[in-house]
Amino acid sequence: MARPRTPILSQDRIVTAALELIDETGTLTLPLLARRLGVSMSSIYHHVANRAEIVEGIRELLSRDFPRPDPSLSWQDEVRRWMRAYRRIMVAHPHLIVEFSINPVTNETTLRAYEDLAEVLESAGFALETILEAITALDSFVCGSALELTALEQMWASYADRDLALGRAQRAAPWAAHSPEAAFELGLTGLILALERL
Amino acid sequence: MARPRTPILSQDRIVTAALELIDETGTLTLPLLARRLGVSMSSIYHHVANRAEIVEGIRELLSRDFPRPDPSLSWQDEVRRWMRAYRRIMVAHPHLIVEFSINPVTNETTLRAYEDLAEVLESAGFALETILEAITALDSFVCGSALELTALEQMWASYADRDLALGRAQRAAPWAAHSPEAAFELGLTGLILALERL
DNA sequence: ACCTGAACACCGTTCAAGT
DNA sequence: ACCTGAACACCGTTCAAGT
Numbered sequence: 001m002a003r004p005r006t007p008i009l010s011q012d013r014i015v016t017a018a019l020e021l022i023d024e025t026g027t028l029t030l031p032l033l034a035r036r037l038g039v040s041m042s043s044i045y046h047h048v049a050n051r052a053e054i055v056e057g058i059r060e061l062l063s064r065d066f067p068r069p070d071p072s073l074s075w076q077d078e079v080r081r082w083m084r085a086y087r088r089i090m091v092a093h094p095h096l097i098v099e100f101s102i103n104p105v106t107n108e109t110t111l112r113a114y115e116d117l118a119e120v121l122e123s124a125g126f127a128l129e130t131i132l133e134a135i136t137a138l139d140s141f142v143c144g145s146a147l148e149l150t151a152l153e154q155m156w157a158s159y160a161d162r163d164l165a166l167g168r169a170q171r172a173a174p175w176a177a178h179s180p181e182a183a184f185e186l187g188l189t190g191l192i193l194a195l196e197r198l
Numbered sequence: 199m200a201r202p203r204t205p206i207l208s209q210d211r212i213v214t215a216a217l218e219l220i221d222e223t224g225t226l227t228l229p230l231l232a233r234r235l236g237v238s239m240s241s242i243y244h245h246v247a248n249r250a251e252i253v254e255g256i257r258e259l260l261s262r263d264f265p266r267p268d269p270s271l272s273w274q275d276e277v278r279r280w281m282r283a284y285r286r287i288m289v290a291h292p293h294l295i296v297e298f299s300i301n302p303v304t305n306e307t308t309l310r311a312y313e314d315l316a317e318v319l320e321s322a323g324f325a326l327e328t329i330l331e332a333i334t335a336l337d338s339f340v341c342g343s344a345l346e347l348t349a350l351e352q353m354w355a356s357y358a359d360r361d362l363a364l365g366r367a368q369r370a371a372p373w374a375a376h377s378p379e380a381a382f383e384l385g386l387t388g389l390i391l392a393l394e395r396l
Numbered sequence: 397a398c399c400t401g402a403a404c405a406c407c408g409t410t411c412a413a414g415t
Numbered sequence: 416a417c418c419t420g421a422a423c424a425c426c427g428t429t430c431a432a433g434t
Contacts, residue, residue, distance in 0.1 A: 043417075046417055104349065111353075111357070114353070131367040134384070165319075166329075168320070169330050200399055239428090248427075
């Protein structure tokens with residue numbers, strides 16, 4: 001076939017297909033991606049430098065769903081909105097958190113989302129030295145929560161039939177093991193309390 | 199060589215070497231592990247079922263460093279002790295967090311550590327339904343903090359020379375970007391505050 | 397029981413060859 | 416510029432063959 005009159009591939013097409021693939025199958029591999037695109041594996045390298053660039057493209061795409069700051073909101077509400085948006089994104093694509101945490105952020109859209117959060121805290125009067133601390137803590141918690149989505153529920157399962165505190169807790173609240181939402185809100189509340197004390 | 203008079207390998211030897219390997223190189227692969235053990239790759243499979251079992255062996259090994267509950271401590275101090283121990287373990291072996299989060303926990307030692315924490319909360323009077331929530335939030339935060347160790351500092355670097363809030367924050371506190379310890383303590387304080395309100 | 401080498405089905409990446 | 420097929424250096428896993 002060689003070069004087609006109109007290009008089959010593009011960065012966008014590749015990134016979109018990669019996102020679908022990882023959402024459906026849980027993994028992102030070049031052979032499967034090429035198959036889905038109806039193209040040879042090596043063709044992909046004419047549009048992206050490597051696999052990491054595809055992952056970064058997905059991160060860029062998803063980062064567009066972060067809300068922009070709203071001056072009418074308190075910083076607490078801004079933080080809650082930012083964190084819940086982050087979580088919503090990762091819940092929709094749970095297998096991506098590991099991919100994201102392996103490569104550093106380089107795209108502007110994602111960096112902009114962090115920058116927005118920093119500006120919210122800055123204009124709320126937080127001391128500059130505490131802003132990095134605060135963002136690190138918030139980011140740690142939301143990333144960790146996303147990580148748990150795929151991991152922790154399997155652990156609860158191994159406790160269900162044992163007479164231990166965890167087993168009792170689970171029998172008392174069978175929904176809790178599958179409702180990490182409540183745990184997220186608990187932690188978010190705590191983090192904001194800690195920030196208010198600064 | 200075939201079968202040696204006295205076995206060269208054992209689960210312990212394999213797991214120990216695997217831990218050294220991942221600490222030194224950042225990755226765990228069977229070929230490199232075999233080389234380090236001075237053995238053929240397929241020999242390993244006579245002692246462990248697969249790669250995941252090696253990772254689980256490492257988790258078991260490290261989990262022995264969790265403190266046992268101390269009845270003389272308040273539940274707050276118990277939680278702090280447990281979280282800091284967890285963090286200390288992961289800081290010493292930052293590349294393992296991704297490995298751990300991929301496979302479910304199956305070994306007794308690690309399960310015991312979670313069970314201990316559950317019992318601390320139970321005898322502190324926490325409602326059973328809230329125990330899973332609390333442990334999930336705590337675990338999320340400490341895992342996320344470990345994940346950041348390798349990831350976030352690279353991101354701060356890309357901000358150092360820009361006139362943005364994050365850049366300003368970093369220039370005001372250059373140490374903060376490399377001291378996730380403070381962020382961890384901030385979040386831990388917040389989580390305990392949230393638990394106290396339950 | 398325990399080690400080996402060869403084989404298998406993967407993976408990501410490169411590159412000369414085509415249009 | 417853009418697609419292909421072949422090649423390369425990896426990876427984890429299996430298995431018959433040796434003692």
